[in-house]
Amino acid sequence: MGTLVEEIFSRKAGREVHAGEIVLVDVDTIMSHDNTTPLAIKAFREIGKPIFDKNKIVIHFDHAYPAPNLLAAEAQKKGLDFMKEQGITQFYHQGVCHQVMIEEGFITPGAIVIGADSHSNTYGALGAFGAGFGSTEIGVAWVTGKCWFSIPQTIRIELSNATQPGVFAKDVMIYIAGKLGMDGGTYRSVEFGGEYIGRLPVHERIVFSNMSTEIGAKCGLIAADAITLAYLAAETRAQGSYEQILPVNPQYEKIIAIDVSTIEPQVACHPDVDNAKALREVEGLAVDEVYIGTCTNARYEDLEIVAGMLKGKTVYPHTRVIVTPASTQIYKKAMQNGLIEILMEAGCTVTGTGCGACIGRHGGVLAPGERALTTMNRNFIGRMGSPLAEIYLASPASAAAAALTGKITDPRLYLA
């Protein structure tokens, strides 16, 4: 009996657990990437004990891959040497870790996945528990196969009705971040539900779980349903049986009800995610870079929206428009269906897959005084390079509109 997070942990603990309890449980998968693996290796070496089960370990190179400089290259070589030494074979460099985790079938309903990346919350979109941890805990879990968890209280966000045309999950989530604030979900499990979520395809559900991190949440969960199972079967390599876990007589700390039909296109303005405004309030603000990428919004359907808006047109001449597909699987599909060609014809720079410009080290670094409109999930000062640059967050459609005009523009003017 309990909220979704309580139900997931009750199954793992083998007894009913509730918010406030601390449990030590087995984890299903332990994820890290090129940026966070070196410190995990350091912790692992210091502990001096063997790996518990290498089949639980997944390592991705995505943050700065291929290495843009010597230091990154050296760190990645250390990671590779470690994987060879330990016989770790679940190694991927086919895009942003969270997307590849889903595609490769590591994320299934009820699984407990810990990741050395704050956006590991993403996995909640498929009814799995996913949360971000520091590298040391990842090294510890390599040795123990376990992790301690404090079972969080749950905030339920009940989303009713349907969005207006031109309004996407990203707009709704930015709106929620604006309402709750950056610490509105701290230490909490945020459970997204309601008729809007019930009809939403998985690629849009992911935006909510992914950005639950931005309101401080421990996890952002959506109960698995028929849509989840169909997605797992069609889009991922997930195999085996898994239980569809649902909340049972849940006791929520708070229930927040939002009618999504009242929401118009949103922008999270410089310099905080909760600095949410209706797009029209900042319409006309010039942008030097439009970045369409990341674990939030660079899936096939996102690229389809952007290509649909840019088809036969040319992007604004003095605005860099960079498209970084989230994964190789997405890139291939986009290529096969002609989207990449449309984007290139329109003047976009299409890069290899991975985290790209989001981490400020390569693939679209911002100069002092520049302003970017991006499909990313966070806009901290200095995130994309210069601390004197500004980052605005919006939906892929809003990004495409800005790509055409070189300024923040209502996407509804360009959506068919």
Add this chain to the structure above:
Amino acid sequence: MGKAWTFGENMNTDEIIPGRFNITIDPLELARNVFCEVKPDYAARVKPGDIVVGGQNFGCGSSREHAPVAIKGSQAKCVIAASYARIFFRNAINIGLPILECPAAAADITEGDEIDVYLATGLIRNLTNGHVYQARPLPAFVMKIAKAGGIVNFLKNHDVQELMA
């Protein structure tokens, strides 16, 4: 006794140590750039035993452990904040950076105050204005990790099950 360095609300990991410096894991190297954008003189002028004081939601943002490692590398004695972001809290405990949660101290301490901190009891004394604050005690198993100097040291000599024993 140490000098207080104060920081605002929602101090995020990019402000603690910008992503572009996270190409190393060396604590002293990271410490050279810690807080470089929000308090450029911190890295050069911080002295061993000084105290970092933050507001609500200290350490929010990325899961990067480089943030508490950079603060520990700067030889600050501990962090006092009104509250912490979840991952930063875990990371600090796990790497052995002492952290105290104390909204009263966070609100009252001003930059440059001379502060005495008793980590074992959570007592904080402000020698500049004479005020005394009591930090919330840490859960028992967290104290076990903190006392061992971090989870890695704990696991060298203990089984993970002993955390909950």
